Amino acid sequence: MSDWITFALPKGRIMKDSMELFGRIGITCSEMEGDSRKLVFENREERLRFMAVRATDVPTYVEYGCADLGVVGKDTLLEQGKDLYEPVDLKFGYCRLVVAEPKALRAGDDPNNWSNIRVATKYPNITERFFAAKGIQVELIKLYGSIELAPLVGLSERIVDLVSTGATLRDNGMVEVETIAEITSRLIVNRASLKTKHQRIGAIIDGLERVVGEDVRISP
Numbered sequence: 427m428s429d430w431i432t433f434a435l436p437k438g439r440i441m442k443d444s445m446e447l448f449g450r451i452g453i454t455c456s457e458m459e460g461d462s463r464k465l466v467f468e469n470r471e472e473r474l475r476f477m478a479v480r481a482t483d484v485p486t487y488v489e490y491g492c493a494d495l496g497v498v499g500k501d502t503l504l505e506q507g508k509d510l511y512e513p514v515d516l517k518f519g520y521c522r523l524v525v526a527e528p529k530a531l532r533a534g535d536d537p538n539n540w541s542n543i544r545v546a547t548k549y550p551n552i553t554e555r556f557f558a559a560k561g562i563q564v565e566l567i568k569l570y571g572s573i574e575l576a577p578l579v580g581l582s583e584r585i586v587d588l589v590s591t592g593a594t595l596r597d598n599g600m601v602e603v604e605t606i607a608e609i610t611s612r613l614i615v616n617r618a619s620l621k622t623k624h625q626r627i628g629a630i631i632d633g634l635e636r637v638v639g640e641d642v643r644i645s646p
């Protein structure tokens with residue numbers, strides 16, 4: 427078993443892009459193609475195992491060595507601050523982490539004058555750091571989803587959340603104030619696995635760097 431390679435992949439929107447990219451370096455798993463509620467899939471011939479986990483749990487599985495490798499958004503890494511090796515920017519899962527507020531509030535608002543604000547977010551650590559660096563005091567309200575609802579019902583004046591198409595902000599009458607970070611998905615690696623399975627993991631890192639590099643050269 428010890429020469430198997432285990433991946434922790436997020437169940438949600440990143441899963442498909444991850445498997446497409448891995449497929450380009452010969453890492454595949456036909457067992458994952460069907461409709462199934464299974465959480466662990468195997469490619470026995472190649473000694474590869476894939477675990478489907480919550481996006482926010484990927485770093486934990488890799489940190490504890492239950493998975494050798496994982497794919498996770500940079501947002502989650504910035505929020506959790508775990509000690510993980512992060513060798514490859516996979517360039518998919520692009521979105522931005524932004525500060526936003528209701529359109530009506532934005533009209534007469536100057537963020538330079540903020541001194542004490544209330545912010546709802548899934549990302550309390552990033553938010554606190556961001557505003558602390560500006561000398562702004564923040565009352566944080568931690569939510570787990572549907573963040574754009576908070577200002578609509580008076581839970582907070584502002585939010586910090588991910589934006590990709592902008593549709594969720596727009597449809598809920600909100601506008602961006604500032605970008606905190608540009609986000610893409612990253613390959614993460616358990617530090618011990620990198621040493622004990624250096625040959626296989628090194629080949630995966632090199633392969634992914636190559637295919638991601640090819641894409642960057644192709645796109646304008």
Ligand SMILES: Nc1ncnc2c1ncn2[C@@H]1O[C@H](COP(=O)(O)OP(=O)(O)OP(=O)(O)O)[C@@H](O)[C@H]1O
Binds near residue numbers: 438481520521589
């Ligand atoms: N529009 C978007 N909204 C949210 N996440 C996005 C978006 N676009 C890309 N991402 C990336 O996808 C990741 C979320 O993936 P996924 O959909 O699996 O999780 P989730 O259901 O939002 O989170 P969790 O299961 O942990 O609550 C984010 O961490 C981010 O890096």
Ligand SMILES: O=P(O)(O)OC[C@H]1O[C@H](OP(=O)(O)OP(=O)(O)O)[C@H](O)[C@@H]1O
Binds near residue numbers: 571574589592594
């Ligand atoms: O700019 P857009 O393309 O509209 O995408 C942004 C929205 O997508 C994410 O929510 P998600 O779908 O993960 O649901 P959640 O609110 O339950 O976290 C994010 O938190 C925003 O609400």
